[in-house]
Amino acid sequence: MRTATIRRKTSETSIDVTVNLDGTGVYTIHTGIGFFDHMLEQLSRHSLIDMDVKTVGDLHIDQHHTVEDTGLAIGEAIAKALGDKKGIRRYADALSPMDETLTRVAIDISGRPYLVWKTEFSQKKLGEMDTEMFEHWFHSFAQTAGLTLHVETLYGSNNHHIAEAAFKGLARALREAVEIDPRKADAIPSTKGVL
Template identity: 45%
Template sequence: MATELNNPRFVADVERRTGETQIRLSLNLQGSGQANLDFPVPFLRHMLHLFAVHGQFDLTIEATGDVDVDDHHLVEDIGLCMGKALTIALGNKAGIRRYGERHTPMDETLARCVLDLSGRPAFVLQADFTNERIGTFPTELVAEFFKSLANEGRMALHLAVLYGDNNHHMVEGLFKALGAALRQAVEPSGRGVPSSKGVLE
C-alpha cells in the first residue's frame, strides 16, 4: 500500500505468474501511444494497440497462458494486470481530473465510455453483440476483460454501444473510447485529490 499512497508517478510495472498465465506489463500514462504487445490472442492485441494509440499511453505486454484450453484466463489476467498497473501509476490520484468521457464513432457504430477513477470498482456494459465470436475471439470475453480492468483499476467503468451492426466495429469503438476517456481522466488538473473526502480509495 505504501506505493499507492504516493503522488502519481504515471508509470508502473506489473508481473503476474500463476499456473494458468505468466504476464509482464509496463504502462506509461504520459506516453506517446507506443504499444509493444507479445501474447497469443490476436484480437485483444489489436484492441489494446488501439487503446494505447487513442489514449496516448505506452503499453508493453509480454504474456503466455493456457490458450490451448481457451483464451479466457489470459484475457482476464491481462485485464487484471492493466488495472493493477493503473492503480499503482496513479498513486493517491492527487492533481488528476478523475473523470473521463468519450463518444467514439466507428463507421456505422457509436460507442461511449464514461469512467470515474473513484477507488470504488463498478462495471456496466450495454452492448448487443450478435456473434459468439469475432474471428476466433469469444465475444463474451470482451466483458471479462473490461470487468477485470475496472476491478483492479478501482474505477467505475460504464461502457455502451449506442448503436451498430458490425461486432468488430462495436468492440473497436469501445476500446478507442476507453483509451480517450482514460486519457482525459488522468490529465493534470489542480493540486489536491479530486474528492470532497480528501481520498479516492
C-alpha cells in the same frame, strides 16, 4: 513520469505489463490472441498511455484466463502508476464513432470498481477471439484499476466496429481522466481527500 510495472504469475498465466501514463501511445502487445492484441493496441494508441504487455496463457484450454488476467494486470499497473491520484481530472467520457457504430464510455477513477456493460455481439468470435470475453476484460480491468466504468453501444451492426468503438472510447476517456489538471495539480479530486 507516472510509470509502473506489474508481473503477474499464476499456474494459468505469466504476464508482464509496463505502463507510462504520460507517454505518446507507444505499445508492444503480445497475448497470443490476435484480435485481443489489436484492441489493446487501440487502447494504448488512443489513450497515449505507453504499454508493454507480454502474456503467456493456457490458450490450449481456452481464452478465459489469458484475457481476464491481462485485464487484471493492466488495471493494476494503471492504478499503481496513478499513485495517490493527486491532480488527476478523475472523470471523463467519450462518444466513440466507428462507421455505423456509436459507443458511449464514461469513467470515474473513484477507487470503487463497477462496470455497467450495455454492449452485445451477434457473432461468437472476432478472428479467434470469443466475443463473450470483451465484457469480462472490461470487468477485470475496472476491478484492479479502481474505475467506475460505463460502456454502452448506442447503435451499430458490425461486430468488429462494436468492439473497437468500446476500446477506443475507453482509451479516449482514460486519456482525459488520468491527465493532471493544471488548476488543481496539488489536490486529490475528492471532498474526502482520498481516492
